[in-house]
Amino acid sequence: MPGIKGRTCATSIRGLIPWILLFNIMLLLYCLTSPSQVKIRSSHEDTCPLSMARLLKKSSTMPSQNAESQTQACSPKVNIMFMKTHKTASSTILNILFRFGEKHQLKFAFPDGRNDFFYPSPFLCSQVKDYRPGECFNIVCNHMRFDHREVAKLLPPDAVYVTILRDPVDLFESSFHYYHRAVPLTWRISGENKLAEFLNNPQAFYSPEAYNSFYLKNLLFFDFGLDNNLDADDPRVMRGINNLSRRFHLVLIAEYFEESLILLKDLLCWSTDDILYFKLNARKSSSVSRLDPETRAKALQWNGADWRLYQHFNASFWARVEAYGTERMKREVNQLRGRNAAMKAICIEGGEAVGAQKIQDGRFRPWQPVGESSIMGYNLRKDIDPRFKTICEKMLTPEIEYLSNLGVSLWLTRLWGWLKDTIY
Numbered sequence: 001m002p003g004i005k006g007r008t009c010a011t012s013i014r015g016l017i018p019w020i021l022l023f024n025i026m027l028l029l030y031c032l033t034s035p036s037q038v039k040i041r042s043s044h045e046d047t048c049p050l051s052m053a054r055l056l057k058k059s060s061t062m063p064s065q066n067a068e069s070q071t072q073a074c075s076p077k078v079n080i081m082f083m084k085t086h087k088t089a090s091s092t093i094l095n096i097l098f099r100f101g102e103k104h105q106l107k108f109a110f111p112d113g114r115n116d117f118f119y120p121s122p123f124l125c126s127q128v129k130d131y132r133p134g135e136c137f138n139i140v141c142n143h144m145r146f147d148h149r150e151v152a153k154l155l156p157p158d159a160v161y162v163t164i165l166r167d168p169v170d171l172f173e174s175s176f177h178y179y180h181r182a183v184p185l186t187w188r189i190s191g192e193n194k195l196a197e198f199l200n201n202p203q204a205f206y207s208p209e210a211y212n213s214f215y216l217k218n219l220l221f222f223d224f225g226l227d228n229n230l231d232a233d234d235p236r237v238m239r240g241i242n243n244l245s246r247r248f249h250l251v252l253i254a255e256y257f258e259e260s261l262i263l264l265k266d267l268l269c270w271s272t273d274d275i276l277y278f279k280l281n282a283r284k285s286s287s288v289s290r291l292d293p294e295t296r297a298k299a300l301q302w303n304g305a306d307w308r309l310y311q312h313f314n315a316s317f318w319a320r321v322e323a324y325g326t327e328r329m330k331r332e333v334n335q336l337r338g339r340n341a342a343m344k345a346i347c348i349e350g351g352e353a354v355g356a357q358k359i360q361d362g363r364f365r366p367w368q369p370v371g372e373s374s375i376m377g378y379n380l381r382k383d384i385d386p387r388f389k390t391i392c393e394k395m396l397t398p399e400i401e402y403l404s405n406l407g408v409s410l411w412l413t414r415l416w417g418w419l420k421d422t423i424y
């Protein structure tokens, strides 16, 4: 017995070495790239001048090819804060925002050198590429740890704040799958079902201070800049939630994705064309662990603050649907499904997502978790109608590739990707 134990121990230590090296390299890079962000903190300006909003009004009333939106009394909103949460179908929303922004030549606040704003550090507007105090943007949508006051400095006062939540149990399962190898404390978990093992005794594998540990507890709370280690019954949990409900004009729910998009379209005064989508960054179903009721209950309890958050916004979501009109919602969802299905037939070879190894064109290959290739993508139809080629390409393009197409330098992200793929 001790022999076996010794051997597994040696193997896991050997497994750790590349990681330790990797994290050191990343830490070094991080330090090298961070200092510029400290300089321009803490100054005067609170929000963008109104002149920015007025200036942009013009571009928002541009003629639309779409008869549907012309008959509407509102004009499309162009100033948007999308708080991109982790593992919530937010990549699909990002693709929608990228396409809209590109089409209307809107100004994005992008990160520099990577695809997030120094996550998990709290957001600072100085992390935005080419930021100078007073500089204003139309859209902020990359991963960040939310800080309302900092975000507000970048956007005109009429900006619409939107985010998306997902059932915290499924989110936890997904986050565990995607990130557990990046949380050193979990390397000690043995056995096949690491997630169940973790939930059986979380205290053994979790510490609030441990590196990357936020990925494994109340990740939504953490993303919103709140304390992810609060007890669900702590009054600060509800206070945090109430604060968020004052900040965000609309909170989407991933489980009701189409309904969410219809509410978004309504709020932003967009057309159905603007919200067509293919599901991006989805996992192979074989890589998704089916949790038994007992494990689900444990996951829910472990992520109690996120559960409160989700319950709160799920309730307000359905109140919104009711106000919108339940029948009207059904019609709109059916229309959207029909249009998406038609686009699928036009754009996608074989009509559905395939595993990463089967994606022929490198531009459409999505980013993979460490040591896995469970994220699916699409092949563009070989005999694609030339009229649809461009729109189809955009709809199929994963986040990192699209960011790069929009001119964002991603050297740090790519270096990390290269290291991760070389070692695994």
Ligand SMILES: *[C@@H]1O[C@H](CO)[C@@H](O)[C@H](O)[C@H]1NC(C)=O
Binding pocket: 226, 236, 237, 239, 240, 243
């Ligand atoms: C809620 O917002 C108030 C006022 O902005 C702030 O003082 C308080 O710390 C916030 N509470 C939480 C839990 O985030």
Ligand SMILES: *[C@@H]1O[C@H](CO)[C@@H](O)[C@H](O)[C@H]1NC(C)=O
Binding pocket: 167, 311, 314, 315, 318
């Ligand atoms: C969300 O709200 C809907 C409508 O009230 C309800 O049917 C559903 O069970 C809720 N989901 C959760 C996880 O509470």
